[in-house]
Amino acid sequence: MERAIGENDRARQNRSFGENEGHGEPAISEGAHVGVNVALVGFGTVGRSVARLLSGPGAHPLRLTHICNRNVARKRVDVDWVSPDVRWTERFEDLLTPEVDIIVELIGGLEPAGAWIKQALDAGKSVVTANKQLMAHEGGALLRLASQRGVHLGFEAAVAGGIPVIRAIREGLAADRLVRISGILNGTCNYMLTRMERAQLAFDTVLAEAQAAGYAEADPTDDLEGYDARAKLCILARIGLQVALKPADVPCRSIRPLSDVDFVYAKRLGFTIRQVSRVERINGHDDHVDASIEPALVREGSALSRVQGSENLVVTSGTFGGDVGFSGRGAGGDPTAVAVMSDVLATARHTSPPDWFRHAADDRAVGVRHERLTAYFLRFVVKDRPGIIATLADRLSKRGLNIDAVLQEPGCSKEALPFVITLEACRRTDVEAAMAEVASLDFQVLPPLSLPILD
């Protein structure tokens, strides 16, 4: 049973609000009488957007009371829209004062964010966070702690920025039994892949572009290798499939080996390439799921292929309701701030933890298997000579892999000749073993690449 902040506090008993009133008004206004005090940790892009929403005329009765950040003196410059009543501090402990109701954590990373959130929950504060890595690695412990302390922990902004998918899954699809969650969870990779697809540019060119445009960070490892998407997938698996997937157990394959020629061949087959995140129950194996983050061929015109630029898409597959798709901007200050603020509003109405925290806190380990048979796209770049196809066909056949087609576009140099072999549906482990074996064959100019074909 949930309670609103200060339910037992007579002085605050008329506080009930938090809805988008509309009629031309800004979002958050409502005729409540007593403020809910909000402290903000982290004053970067999202933090500033949240602070703006909390400082607007419509924020009443939410009240921004503290901003905690390193280097406060520098951060305070140019923010004359922040009320002079707001206390700026560099010490997290200053937020643990009784007047603060909700602490919003926007610094990211495992530490010190993890320790601070635990301190906050322990002190009986509700917490709203956009911290995907922390929720992916320690979501169970944090939800358990929130349950024990009888406070709320909102993390809508940790997955797919402005798309309210956590709430939709936990509440709107509560009566369904989800069997799979898949999607495009990293806007940086999707921006790059759709750019390669359209402009036929090399990977490094597109990466440099994305960095210049602010879509990719100076160190893009987390995005390109799939670690960012993996954190989001682990959170979705916990809340949607009720499995505690350890990030380290989910295989990630980088998009770095992709080249423009892969898009040409994919298109010839009626496909394009996306970084796809998937987690799926395995019938009869409750202690294992099938999960991965990897570049894959997706059919042109399919939901995954249609995700353009830095958009995100989450598709839930339910036993009763079928597929439901949620799409929108996966990142950015304002969409993420909307998710944070919607969580703050929900928390202000009900600080106590929803019942599902108890199940979602379950950390019973699940493993990852690859049970699904999938067709494969294998791309080779070779120094041409007779007998290459025969050699490869022989190696693949010895692993029980059946070739479906061999494709070679005309007009390429004999010194670096790309071609593609597609395989009929087969086991991932067999493909990986075969690729490891053929990688050493000396006619190759580039390492061979294998991509599953999702159809």
Added chain:
Amino acid sequence: MERAIGENDRARQNRSFGENEGHGEPAISEGAHVGVNVALVGFGTVGRSVARLLSGPGAHPLRLTHICNRNVARKRVDVDWVSPDVRWTERFEDLLTPEVDIIVELIGGLEPAGAWIKQALDAGKSVVTANKQLMAHEGGALLRLASQRGVHLGFEAAVAGGIPVIRAIREGLAADRLVRISGILNGTCNYMLTRMERAQLAFDTVLAEAQAAGYAEADPTDDLEGYDARAKLCILARIGLQVALKPADVPCRSIRPLSDVDFVYAKRLGFTIRQVSRVERINGHDDHVDASIEPALVREGSALSRVQGSENLVVTSGTFGGDVGFSGRGAGGDPTAVAVMSDVLATARHTSPPDWFRHAADDRAVGVRHERLTAYFLRFVVKDRPGIIATLADRLSKRGLNIDAVLQEPGCSKEALPFVITLEACRRTDVEAAMAEVASLDFQVLPPLSLPILD
């Protein structure tokens, strides 16, 4: 502040549940101690699906206690999966007994559903309904009554079946300010239009097919004329834009005049045709919105064009979060039943009305204007003779309408020659006036058709 059912009832105080527990279990199970009693009105397709979910091993502690339907004797045949403890009745009043907590209304239509829901709310029962016409016409009054009586009214299933868009808008996007809601809200029309698009079939052929396949009713008026989509749009406008749009004020245009040749010309322009529902704030006019349900040209590859078959799509456009899309199965017994059951679960946790009911109950009237300038597609079918284009160009020009292009595919009969004129962005009222005027010109074999081009 919300309360759970029986919050003050010691005998029931440990009832807290309602979440999708997973780990291979059916959806609804949870270790609660006391039942929440649910009565069902209407035992059609959705009613049977809901009853199945409520009768499954995972339904505990939800308990189906009553089923109310006409002709109970006939309905009871072949439902041996319904517990013998369930009481079957033909009298709604039998459900108003103290033991019933939640009444689920699935009979549809304005009456007697409206009177029954009012009686239920008046008697302090929470209500879950899938009744779009009732919520569109009397949503304000019903939400007000629920607020006054301190009970809940769930209507997620009234819009877009299995897609949890009401909850997502009301809670997940609570901190945003929505300015537009658009989408494809009628699966029957979308099934027919995508079929016409792909198979190049005539309207009547596709309608007969859709009726045979169960996608269209024997009397398809509500779907084809847009009245079904209009009801859903009015509900979305109320909860998302906080405007009380009267269904009768929203212009609907039928998809009946569409022919296969329209899809040919649309494709030549890079477009296809969908039944599009839209409602949008008008800057500086808080008492008016721009709203319509009509067939329109949508660009190939756009979100609206990608909706296939009987799927639905809702796109919200927010000041801060940008566009968020929600897609899935808009109808059908099981998806709709998931929406109903998710509402029942939410209601069982919090019977009391959320605060937003008060604002959403606001029935301050808004009008409809057409402020947007839109390009137009005009299709004529004529008995060919010299001077037709000149005559039309003259009439259009006198209304200040500028022709962008004239298209005529080769190989058509001179006796019934189709061609298309596209107009530069213009006012809807000017196009309608011009079309009314040229409709009487005697060279026409079919009435002329105008479709907005949404880009």
